Structures are given as structure tokens and as C-alpha cells.
Amino acid sequence: MAEFLVEGPFEIPIYRRSAGRIVRAQEGNAFFKAHSHLSGRRGCYVVGMRAGRGVTPTYVGKATKTFKQECFEPHKLGKLDETLVEYDRGTLVVFFIIAPTGRGRPPTSQIGDLEKFLIQAGVAKNPDLLNVKDTRQAEWSIKGVIRGKSGRPTRVSSAFKRAMSI
Secondary structure, three states, X not given: OOOOEEEEEEEOOOEEEOOEEEOOHHHHHHHHXXXXXXXXXXXXXXXXXXXXXXXXXXXXXXXXXXXXXXXXXXXXXXXHHHHHHHOOOOEEEEEEEEOOOOOOOOOHHHHHHHHHHHHHHHHXXXXXOOOOOOOOOOOOXXXXXXXXXXXXXXXXXXXXXXXXXX
């Protein structure tokens, strides 16, 4: 079983002018210059907007090559810019979910499974997640456990969540 590690949230540098904010390739290079320990790693990453007390996920990506090769490529820069357009305020941040290192090939199938899981978790928190694939939510829920309506869970629901490590 592959055990991933989480690092972040890290602030993503922004290019600011009077007309607005964007992220360019130069900001991506500056990011990995400041966080060089992440540049050669693989795994998944979650981009979000930090405002107020929490972070709203806006995009989930995977890097089966390296984070440096994949996080700030042109298609991904467009996703970051879409996030900045949607939010007047807030700080653009990224979490990295890092695959284990070791001998042999990286765990690409587990990285793919993790990406699908993170997209589902992201859509549950933010229905406007910018991902295109794997965003269709399941049409079932367990009240007080998963995808249930708001409200305080019952003691039974809480006990079940603990028993199942949900």
C-alpha cells in the first residue's frame, strides 16, 4: 500500500496589475525555486482559495512525471487564472499529496485513484470545482455520514463513522 504525505498549504505567487491578477510561468518557476524539495516529487495537488477561516478547493491535479513539470503548464495556468477571476479576495494556495519514494516506478495507478478520490472530496466541498473528469457525484448518501444534508449527526451516525474510519 502506498502511503502519501501531505504538505502545505503553500501560497502561489501572483502577478498583480491594476487590471487584475494572473499566474504566469514565471510565478511557477519562482514557486519551485522557493520550494525546490517538491519540484522532483510526484503525486497529486489541490489548488484552493484561502479566505476567512478555510480553504475552498478549486482544482485537483496529478503529477505522474514531476510537480515542476506538471503544476504550472499552460492548461493548469488557465485553471489558476479561472480561480482568481472567480474570487475578488483571498490567497491562492496549493496542497501537495506526495507519493512515496523508493526503488522502481512511481505508483501511478495509486496516484490516479487518489486523484479521483480528491476530486470527489473537492466536489463535495465545492460543486464548482474546475475539474472536468470524474466530477459526477454519486446519487446516494448516508445521513450523518457521507453526502448527507446539513445538521448534527446522530450518535449512531458518529459511531458508524468512527467504526468505518470515515
